[in-house]
Amino acid sequence: MRKYLYIYKSELMSQLQYLFNLVFGFIGCGIILFIFFNLWHYIYSDSSQIINGYSVDQMIWYVIITEIIWGACMGRTLCRKISNDVRGGNIAYNINKPYNYIGYSLASHLGTATVKGIIYTVLALILGLVMMGNFPTTNVLELVLVLISSILAVVISSLFTIFIGLFSFFIEDSSPFYWLYSKFILVIGVIFPIEYFPNVVQPFLKFSPIYVVSYGPAKLFVNFNINDCISIFVAQFIYILVAYLLCSLVYKKGVRRLNVNGG
Amino acid sequence: MLTVVKNQIKVTLLSIKYGLMRQMLNKTTFITNIIFMLLNNASFILQWVILYSLKDNIGGYTFKQVLLLWGFAAGTYGVSHFFFKRVFSLSDIINTGKLDASIIQPKNILLSVITSDVEASALGDLIYGYIMLFICDISISSFLLFTLFIICGGIIMTSIAIIYGSLAFWFNNTEMLADTGNSLMVNFATYPEGIFKGVVKTLFYTLIPIGFANYIPVQVLNDFNVFGLLAVLGVTTLILCMAIAIFYKGLKNYSSSNLMSARI
Amino acid sequence: MxxxxxxxxxxxxxxxxxxxxxxxxxxxxxxxxxxxxxxxxxxxxxxxxxxxxxxxxxxxxxxxxxxxxxxxxxxxxxxxxxxxxxxxxxxxxxxxxxxxxxxxxxxxxxxLWMHLTPYDNFKFFGAIYDLDERVVEKRINELVELFEISEFINTPVRNLSLGQRIRCEIAAxxxxxxxxxxxxxxxxxxxxxxxxxxxxxxxxxxxxxxxxxxxxxxxxxxxxxxxxxxxxxxxxxxxxxxxxxxxxYHYLNKKIVEAKMKEKINLDDEEGITILKDKGYNLKIEVDTTKRTVGDAIKLLDPDKIVDINISNVPLENIISDIYKSGN
The missing domain is CATH 3.40.50.300 (P-loop containing nucleotide triphosphate hydrolases)
Known part of the structure; x- marks a missing residue:
């Protein structure tokens, strides 16, 4: 475990030099949040109106949290890196190293994600405070739980991305699959809470990755509820386990294929 | 004079053709890029279906009008990114001295730089634009108007990118600023004007001119008025002239990558 | 003018x-x-x-x-x-x-456009310089002959060797x-x-x-x-x-003498003779022939102990780098 911590730390330190770029890069994200601020204020007739269980401020905070998590995941970069490792033969060098490739990729990616996550969190929370004038919750325990759940969301999303990136063992280009995944999360999971969808699809969404990588932490932040909290954490742990097992399985199969083909 | 223009057009078209040929070297990738861009744009319809289930009218737009707005946004983006792809990396071209090759040719420098590559996926945007138009309205006149408007919009978007890119003639590290500036137009372009208020609205007719590239065209197509059309044509010309003037003013400062920032 | x-x-x-x-x-x-x-x-x-x-x-x-x-x-x-x-x-x-x-x-x-053949590239450059189709064709034939390009005129530039590519660059x-x-x-x-x-x-x-x-x-x-x-x-x-x-000519009055010796000898700079390198058995000496002869230098080395000797002009490279340095 210590070596993964070390990989994580060195990646984090090297990312610090790009601090300025990250702050600047937040502008794009800030614009989206600003657009949603306007959009939801147009749709909600006044601040007391509740639609599908959410007030207008809650809807905007919801988008803020999901955008932070999505921004910190940087899935496209990770997916491209994994694909390049696989296709460029870099992975062959990793086979006989004393660490697990998936653990290595995850640790180094989380190092990058941490820096971006912190910057985005600080800036997005400031922006939210400016737009709404208050936080949905100031309970420290609740905030800590939201934070943990958000971190788990980033871990799960990264594992899924690694899983998709590893498809490159079997097909030439895995990016269309990543694209499908990102569209699914972005269009359905980032903008609207699950309650906004028709009753028929809601149960499906609750079992889908959306529940653990975007809906969960955002829901807890805007409207904390201990029952939701427990089920979200349970779901997140199950998902981590499943995602990790899927990664290992694909990796093992892929490496075996690599050996057969002679790299 | 006429032959000069004719020769310039010939070279520009040849340049775009060769750029397209490069993109088509790998046919599968080429077609996948286009199809995925179509699907990408289409996926946002879901967002609007949900939003319109809450309210019939958003920012003064009906659902169909939002589709048309998307058509204009995609069409505008498609025109500028297909024909003038390299304008969106103009800062980098200036910083790394890649303008040299265009300067030593006896043709228009700006055109030669920005037309030297095309973006395959932008074809998907163009096609999507027309699909949205046909969903809303099928007639020759709207087809012609739409085409005229996306050309104008594409020129506006390109001109803005020329201005942002030209900043690199005077300042260092302008790439991120240029990227952000260019993405502003794209981000706002797909949301109805009416959801914004006050200062932001004036931005749409000044610094982020999507008012002329997208909002007025939607109005004119729904309810033709000649003033809207003239305003778009006039502003397009104006912004283009401004962009060209700024580029050529900056060119005198061009340092052909000799200006490396020294570290102490 | x-x-x-x-x-x-x-x-x-x-x-x-x-x-x-x-x-x-x-x-x-x-x-x-x-x-x-x-x-x-x-x-x-x-x-x-x-x-x-x-x-x-x-x-x-x-x-x-x-x-x-x-x-x-x-x-x-x-x-x-x-x-x-x-x-x-x-x-x-x-x-x-x-x-x-x-x-x-x-x-x-x-x-050049890397994905195009030299021929297409030449045509493109012809268009840039407003040349007539017929003129371009004629010119291409001339250049193909001069630079011996005909072998790969229809191979995309990216598949050419660096040498072939430079030939095409010059021709274009x-x-x-x-x-x-x-x-x-x-x-x-x-x-x-x-x-x-x-x-x-x-x-x-x-x-x-x-x-x-x-x-x-x-x-x-x-x-x-x-x-x-x-x-x-x-x-x-x-x-x-x-x-x-x-x-x-200006620098030709200097000669370089490189010698390999049987045993170590110690030499010092003299008028017209500069020791460039002294590694005991291997010596490199510059002789200014306006002041001393090459023979003087060989005598200094003691001809009996010379295993091998090479006398040459100062290479142009050194002349140039001398000029660079003296400019400082």
Missing amino acids: NEEKAIRVKGLKKTFKIKLKEKGLIGSIKGMFKTKYKKINAVNDISFEVDKGEMIAFIGPNGAGKSTTIKMLTGILYPDQGEIEVMGIDPRRKRKQLAYEIGTVFGQKEQ SLIHKPKILFLDEPTIGLDPVVKENIRTFIKRMNKEYKTTIFLTSHDVGDIEKLCKRIIIVNHGEIVLDDSMDNLK
Whole structure:
């Protein structure tokens, strides 16, 4: 475990030099949040109106949290890196190293994600405070739980991305699959809470990755509820386990294929 | 004079053709890029279906009008990114001295730089634009108007990118600023004007001119008025002239990558 | 306007404002608010003339102002001060007109479309220079013959070897029959055989079309084999402008004696004799023949103890680097 911590730390330190770029890069994200601020204020007739269980401020905070998590995941970069490792033969060098490739990729990616996550969190929370004038919750325990759940969301999303990136063992280009995944999360999971969808699809969404990588932490932040909290954490742990097992399985199969083909 | 223009057009078209040929070297990738861009744009319809289930009218737009707005946004983006792809990396071209090759040719420098590559996926945007138009309205006149408007919009978007890119003639590290500036137009372009208020609205007719590239065209197509059309044509010309003037003013400062920032 | 001259440059100056950046994050943040600039005189008062049909080498160490000068001659950079006339045209005012008269090859930057064949590239350049279809075809045939391109005329450029590619680059830059060809490091990265090959082509072209050639290179072979005249710049100034023969003659009165000895001997510098290298058994001595003879040097070494000896002229490379150094 210590070596993964070390990989994580060195990646984090090297990312610090790009601090300025990250702050600047937040502008794009800030614009989206600003657009949603306007959009939801147009749709909600006044601040007391509740639609599908959410007030207008809650809807905007919801988008803020999901955008932070999505921004910190940087899935496209990770997916491209994994694909390049696989296709460029870099992975062959990793086979006989004393660490697990998936653990290595995850640790180094989380190092990058941490820096971006912190910057985005600080800036997005400031922006939210400016737009709404208050936080949905100031309970420290609740905030800590939201934070943990958000971190788990980033871990799960990264594992899924690694899983998709590893498809490159079997097909030439895995990016269309990543694209499908990102569209699914972005269009359905980032903008609207699950309650906004028709009753028929809601149960499906609750079992889908959306529940653990975007809906969960955002829901807890805007409207904390201990029952939701427990089920979200349970779901997140199950998902981590499943995602990790899927990664290992694909990796093992892929490496075996690599050996057969002679790299 | 006429032959000069004719020769310039010939070279520009040849340049775009060769750029397209490069993109088509790998046919599968080429077609996948286009199809995925179509699907990408289409996926946002879901967002609007949900939003319109809450309210019939958003920012003064009906659902169909939002589709048309998307058509204009995609069409505008498609025109500028297909024909003038390299304008969106103009800062980098200036910083790394890649303008040299265009300067030593006896043709228009700006055109030669920005037309030297095309973006395959932008074809998907163009096609999507027309699909949205046909969903809303099928007639020759709207087809012609739409085409005229996306050309104008594409020129506006390109001109803005020329201005942002030209900043690199005077300042260092302008790439991120240029990227952000260019993405502003794209981000706002797909949301109805009416959801914004006050200062932001004036931005749409000044610094982020999507008012002329997208909002007025939607109005004119729904309810033709000649003033809207003239305003778009006039502003397009104006912004283009401004962009060209700024580029050529900056060119005198061009340092052909000799200006490396020294570290102490 | 002087009809005889291909290039006339007078009092040319160009300064660059270089932004100084401090290291690290704090430096970057400081730099955002207050920037320090340093002025560098890249080209400082350069004047020279080149005759039509001449092959001239324009050389100097990195950062001496070579490419800045070339870029001003070709209209890429605006000079701060001074006059330039290239084929009687001021690059500042008539860039397009100038472009028809000159050709350029930058060894490190390719101008060709990589995914197209040389033939398609030539056609493209023909269109750029407004050439008629028939004229282009004829010209392509000429160039294909001159540069022996026919073998790979229909192979995409990206599949060509570096040597073949440079040949195509040069041919493409000649499509419009330029009066002057600027060659910036044309043989960079090529192996010796290919280098020689390219030089032959350049020579042939100069002979055939009377093209004036303005060459920069770090490769002494290029300069020695191609050019009759050499201009050396350093720190933005011309430190030498002379014929190749003169330059060599000037330095030919120095000889290098390299000897391998049976046993160690100790030698010290004397009038007219300089010890360049002394590794005990292996010696390298420079003899100034205006003051001492080579025989003197051999006597000093004691002929009986010499195992092997080699007497040679000072290589052009050393002459040039001496000139670079003396300019400091």
